[in-house]
Amino acid sequence: MEIQTKAYGPLEIEDRQQIFFPNGILGFEEHRRYALFDAHKKPFFWLQSLDETRVAFILLKVSVFRDDYEPGITLNDLKEIGAESLDDCLVFAIVTVPDSGPMTANLQGPVFINRKTLQGKQCISPRDEYRTRHDILLEMAQRRTE
Amino acid sequence: MLILTRKKDEKVIIADNIELSIVDIKGEYVKLGIKAPSDVKVYRYEVFQEILKANQAALASSASELNLSLPGLTEDEGK
Numbered sequence: 288m289e290i291q292t293k294a295y296g297p298l299e300i301e302d303r304q305q306i307f308f309p310n311g312i313l314g315f316e317e318h319r320r321y322a323l324f325d326a327h328k329k330p331f332f333w334l335q336s337l338d339e340t341r342v343a344f345i346l347l348k349v350s351v352f353r354d355d356y357e358p359g360i361t362l363n364d365l366k367e368i369g370a371e372s373l374d375d376c377l378v379f380a381i382v383t384v385p386d387s388g389p390m391t392a393n394l395q396g397p398v399f400i401n402r403k404t405l406q407g408k409q410c411i412s413p414r415d416e417y418r419t420r421h422d423i424l425l426e427m428a429q430r431r432t433e
Numbered sequence: 434m435l436i437l438t439r440k441k442d443e444k445v446i447i448a449d450n451i452e453l454s455i456v457d458i459k460g461e462y463v464k465l466g467i468k469a470p471s472d473v474k475v476y477r478y479e480v481f482q483e484i485l486k487a488n489q490a491a492l493a494s495s496a497s498e499l500n501l502s503l504p505g506l507t508e509d510e511g512k
Contacts, residue, residue: 314485315492328501344491345501352503363471383491384501393491396484411476411484419487427503 290322292335293343300324305337306400308407309367313396318342321407323400331382334398334407346379347392352427358397358412365399368406375403383420391420 292298306321320337323346330351336342349356356378362370370376376399380392394417400407437445444454450470457464467475 312488313481314488326501330503331501342492344488364474366472381488381491382501383487384494385490386494390501393484393487395480396487409484409488411474411480413476419483423503 290335290337291340292322292324292333293340294326294333294335298322298324303405306334306405306407308409310408312344312398312409315342332379334379334381345382345384346398347382347423349378349380349392349394349397352392352423352430353394353421356394356397357414358394358410358417359414360397360399360410360412364410365401365408368399368401368408369404370399370401371403375401377402380421381409382423389422389424392423393419394421395419 288302289297289299300322304322304324306323308319308321310316311319315336318336318338322333322335322337324333324335325331326333326345330348332346332348334344334346358378360373362373365373365376368376379398379400380394381396381398383391383393385391395412396409396419397412398407398409439445439455441455441458444452446452451473452466452468454466454468455463456466469475
């Protein structure tokens with residue numbers, strides 16, 4: 288089907304790229320239907336609301352820059368998106384790209400997407416070490432020097 | 434909003450299965466104990482606010498991909 292996107296205008300997507308968020312995204316609860324597709328700049332993704340074109344988030348798989356990420360989210364937290372195993376889920380961070388200043392990832396509020404049910408949820412990590420603004424490039428550089 | 438006055442060691446029950454107790458009071462700090470089923474999530478209010486703010490900032494920032502790049506990982510597929 289063809290959808291309207293904030294980043295690229297009209298875009299053709301497949302059915303299995305449609306992701307339903309039963310509770311929306313925090314602060315955007317009224318938007319539940321999204322599409323997930325590759326950004327032109329890999330390895331980023333766009334999560335685009337199908338209800339409101341201006342609502343779109345840049346996502347990054349957390350494992351790309353933090354393979355040690357353990358947000359402490361349990362299967363119990365993922366019941367509403369039908370997860371039977373944590374392995375069913377892809378784990379993304381929402382990325383902020385300010386006009387000036389570093390690009391950051393929100394590791395406190397990761398987005399889990401169940402590949403099997405095609406449903407998603409923004410979870411809240413109970414771990415204090417994860418914040419909403421992790422400097423992605425800095426943390427990647429630090430990990431290379433470790 | 435319902436407002437109740439409680440002393441130290443007193444409790445409030447919410448929806449039959451959530452128990453809120455005043456564990457300690459010291460100066461301006463109140464220590465709360467919360468006993469709830471595991472599927473009831475409890476967070477400090479500020480955590481919610483932080484994530485909400487971060488989501489709004491992410492939305493405001495995400496107009497352009499120009500600054501998106503990860504060294505060694507980014508391939509620009511162009512149009």
